[in-house]
Amino acid sequence: MKKFPLSCEINGKKIKKEIDSSLRLIDFIREDMGLKGTKEGCGEGECGACMVLLDGKAVNSCLMMAVQIHGKKLVTIEGIHEHKYGKELQDSFVKEAAVQCGFCTPGFIIAAQEILAKNPKASLEEIKEGLAGNLCRCTGYENIFKAVDKARKK
Numbered sequence: 001m002k003k004f005p006l007s008c009e010i011n012g013k014k015i016k017k018e019i020d021s022s023l024r025l026i027d028f029i030r031e032d033m034g035l036k037g038t039k040e041g042c043g044e045g046e047c048g049a050c051m052v053l054l055d056g057k058a059v060n061s062c063l064m065m066a067v068q069i070h071g072k073k074l075v076t077i078e079g080i081h082e083h084k085y086g087k088e089l090q091d092s093f094v095k096e097a098a099v100q101c102g103f104c105t106p107g108f109i110i111a112a113q114e115i116l117a118k119n120p121k122a123s124l125e126e127i128k129e130g131l132a133g134n135l136c137r138c139t140g141y142e143n144i145f146k147a148v149d150k151a152r153k154k
């Protein structure tokens with residue numbers, strides 16, 4: 001197995017680690033880093049459960065290799081509260097009953113963080129459009145959209 005000397009920042013901490021160059025990003029996050037908040041649903045880029053922020057952009061970690069974060073800043077759900085909107089989004093999801101089984105929640109919060117950071121005045125329609133790549137089997141979506149809108153207004 002080919003090794004790669006990975007150097008990056010994860011949730012504000014500098015990381016240097018020799019990794020297998022064929023490791024998927026989601027496996028690196030969950031298994032090597034122990035950050036289990038990032039979930040694997042479909043494993044094919046369809047559900048958004050595995051989303052993380054890479055240099056501020058929401059990406060599906062099931063579709064990337066760990067070597068692709070070399071030199072970059074990664075934020076997972078465990079570090080989102082340190083960013084503007086992160087804490088508000090987490091509180092708002094709970095208050096608005098936007099969490100049921102919770103499997104999709106980290107991905108939604110990561111996607112919502114990107115939307116609000118890019119456009120603090122995002123309309124409800126823009127929020128809905130921005131979250132189109134995230135699937136939830138439980139909530140029916142309305143409470144999720146409402147939670148993001150409330151967090152934006154705080």
Ligand code: FES
Pocket residue numbers: 039040041042043044045046047048049050051060061062063
């Ligand atoms: S697990 Fe990555 S998009 Fe579904």
Ligand code: FES
Pocket residue numbers: 098099100101102103104105135136137138139
């Ligand atoms: S809360 Fe269960 S999948 Fe969304």
